[in-house]
Amino acid sequence: MKIEEKFIRYVKIDTKSDENSSSTPSTKCQLSLGKLLVEELHSLGVNNAYLDEFGLVYAQIDGDKTKDSIGLIAHMDTSPDLDGGNFEPRVIPSYDGKDIKLNDQYTLSPKDFPSLKDKIGHKLIVTDGNHLLGGDDKAGISIIMSIVEYYIKHPEINHAPIKICFTPDEEVGRGSENFSVKKMDAKIAYTLDGGKYNDINYENFNAYSLEVDIQGVSIHPGSAKGIMVNASLVGNEFVSLLPKDKIPSKTEGYEGFNHLTDIVGNVEECKLYFIIRNHDDNLAKEQIKEFYHIQSLLQKKYPTSKIEIKVKESYKNMRSYFDKDFSAIEKITKAMKKLSIEPTFTPIRGGTDGASITFMGLPCPNIGTGDYNCHGRYEYVDVDEMYLVFNIVKELLQY
Ligand SMILES: [Zn+2]
Numbered sequence: 001m002k003i004e005e006k007f008i009r010y011v012k013i014d015t016k017s018d019e020n021s022s023s024t025p026s027t028k029c030q031l032s033l034g035k036l037l038v039e040e041l042h043s044l045g046v047n048n049a050y051l052d053e054f055g056l057v058y059a060q061i062d063g064d065k066t067k068d069s070i071g072l073i074a075h076m077d078t079s080p081d082l083d084g085g086n087f088e089p090r091v092i093p094s095y096d097g098k099d100i101k102l103n104d105q106y107t108l109s110p111k112d113f114p115s116l117k118d119k120i121g122h123k124l125i126v127t128d129g130n131h132l133l134g135g136d137d138k139a140g141i142s143i144i145m146s147i148v149e150y151y152i153k154h155p156e157i158n159h160a161p162i163k164i165c166f167t168p169d170e171e172v173g174r175g176s177e178n179f180s181v182k183k184m185d186a187k188i189a190y191t192l193d194g195g196k197y198n199d200i201n202y203e204n205f206n207a208y209s210l211e212v213d214i215q216g217v218s219i220h221p222g223s224a225k226g227i228m229v230n231a232s233l234v235g236n237e238f239v240s241l242l243p244k245d246k247i248p249s250k251t252e253g254y255e256g257f258n259h260l261t262d263i264v265g266n267v268e269e270c271k272l273y274f275i276i277r278n279h280d281d282n283l284a285k286e287q288i289k290e291f292y293h294i295q296s297l298l299q300k301k302y303p304t305s306k307i308e309i310k311v312k313e314s315y316k317n318m319r320s321y322f323d324k325d326f327s328a329i330e331k332i333t334k335a336m337k338k339l340s341i342e343p344t345f346t347p348i349r350g351g352t353d354g355a356s357i358t359f360m361g362l363p364c365p366n367i368g369t370g371d372y373n374c375h376g377r378y379e380y381v382d383v384d385e386m387y388l389v390f391n392i393v394k395e396l397l398q399y
Contacts (some may be wrong), residue, residue: 003386003390004091004125006146007381007383008125010033010141010142011084011085011134011135012085012088012089013029013036013085014078015029015030015134015168016079017030017169017174018172024055025054025168030076033166037057037076038059041057041059041148044148046059046152052183054177055169055178056166056167056178056180058163058184060162060164060185061148061164062161063159067160068160068187069162069185069186070160070163070188070397071163071184072162072164072189072393073140073164073167074137074166074191075137075140075171075193076138076167077171078171080172081376082132082377083132084131084132087130088128089128091124091383092124092125094121094122094123095120096120097110097116097117099111100124102126105129106378113378115196123382123383123384125383127380129377132375132379133380135371136374137170137193139370139371140191140192140369143389143390143393144166144192144393147162150394151397158398162397163186167353170193175356176360179356181357181361181362188327188328188364189354189363189364190328190366190396191352191354191357191366192389193352193368194368195371197341197369197370197385197388197389197392198344198388199344199345200343200344200368201348201352201365201366202319202329203318203345203347204347204348206316207276207351208276208312208314210291210310210311211271211274211309211310212272212291212295212309213270213308213310214231214305215307216267216268216269217229217305229305231269231270232266234298234302235271238295238307246287252349254280256276256278256283256284257276257278258275258276258291259275259276260273260274274291276288276311279319279347288311316355316359318365334399335392335393335395339388341388348366354366369381370382370383370386370388
């Protein structure tokens, strides 16, 4: 079966995860895809494939034991941002560079999405305008399943032992929660997840969550002079003292930010919720210091109030691992160069499952899949790029 045929089969299955669910996996529908993938692996002759008690799929394909075993990972769930599954994806056999009318209301245009400009002549798959496509990350799954099929059908071709894993709940930050390095049993691994076919990611943010809790002094406004401390006003002052340009809408690349995600307040109490992000952990810690500085300023100004800060580390930049051992990046770079593909290295402005997996002891950078505009109705996949990634991974398994 062709990669795009697998892709269309998988995206028709709804696998939306749910951030408000505490069950494992967060939604039952993800298990339908897990079961289908295990069945497909069995029918290919990969009899060791199984769905574990947490909803992860594992399988191994024997190979040349003198080569390092390579893990390939993709996630089965789709973003809770929009419904996926149960729709008819549309194949555009050769993109002409013009607007793509998704339905009467929505148009996918190269004016809004410049990535389309270098897709002319490529085969694309788009949505019906009402669903997300789910190429994040069923493009990754389709490529991995095609790799398995290829090497099973060509037993004469020598290759590294292949270890595969499909995870649930990546989109709700729980993708690596039940991932087992032991079950995967690989030397190095790669997540195949989103973005341009030649993109390699081995840097992500250092991430903290920070909460400012302000206790004010509440009294009848008629007799408040010199006594009342309105916690919400202090909260407002706190935010106004933070650096104006260190916010998501004014930063890019390696620049870090403080992002105010929520304010809850009245006179008595005000809570400010932030996420702190920076690729450089020392700079992230500097950003946190600024919060403590403002805290002490305002605490002096309003001695009868009480201002507290709580900080929690969320995840770390996997680069600190790759600075010591670059071999996983070297391997994938070598595979691309062999195919005359020049890799790009994009620092991720977020986190990845690969980062957590790397810190579990299995180095796991990410590579692109040819999927664009993920998490919404404008998502599309470039089928030609999926084949390029297939070729890159095929080559990677030769080392
Ligand atoms: Zn993804």
